[in-house]
Each structure stands twice: as structure tokens, then as C-alpha cells.
Amino acid sequence: MTLIAAVTRGDIATYVHALFLVYILLIFVYILLNMMFSLGLRPPYTRWVDAVMNFLRDVCEPYLRLFRRFIPPIGMFDLTPMIAIILLYIVETLVVNAIRG
DSSP, X not given: OOOOOOOSHHHHHHHHHHHHHHHHHHHHXXXXXXXXXXXXXXXXXXXXXXXHHHHHHHHHHHHHHHHHTTSOOBTTBOOHHHHHHHHHHHHHHHHHHHHHO
């Protein structure tokens, strides 16, 4: 039986970088789908659309809610996702560089 494992710190840093990248992409997709649906582009009721939106909401909202507590929307614009993604990118850079050494 072969066990695949990270053998160097670089491999672990690459894995952590990929995790952050996937989470940032999930936030982007969640925000884009919310924007499309708010503009009326939602198809009639379909289970898979609801399943995808529920998954994205369950994954992204807890993180975004942390920022929405402190940053109110400005008119129609919600700057929370931009600030959350920028902070996530900064944390990702710090963590990956700390792992790499």
C-alpha cells in the first residue's frame, strides 16, 4: 500500500496555498451568483441551483458575517466581500511564507 504524503515544507505550503485559493474562488462564485440572482437571472426552481447556493451560503457566509458586523453596506454596495478577500489573501501570504520558512 502506497501512502502519498507531503515530504517537504514546500509541498505543505503548496497545499495550504491551494486551500486558500479554493476558498477565495468559492467566495467569488457566491458573490457573482448572488448578484446574478438579485438581477432576476435566476432560472425557475431547480434543485441543483438550490443545492449549489445552499452549499455556497453555508461555506461563505460565516466568514463574511464576521466582517458584516463591523462594515455596514454603503447604499446598495456591500464592500464586505472585497475586504474579506483582501484580508484572506494577506493571511494566506503570511501563512504560506511562514510554512516555507
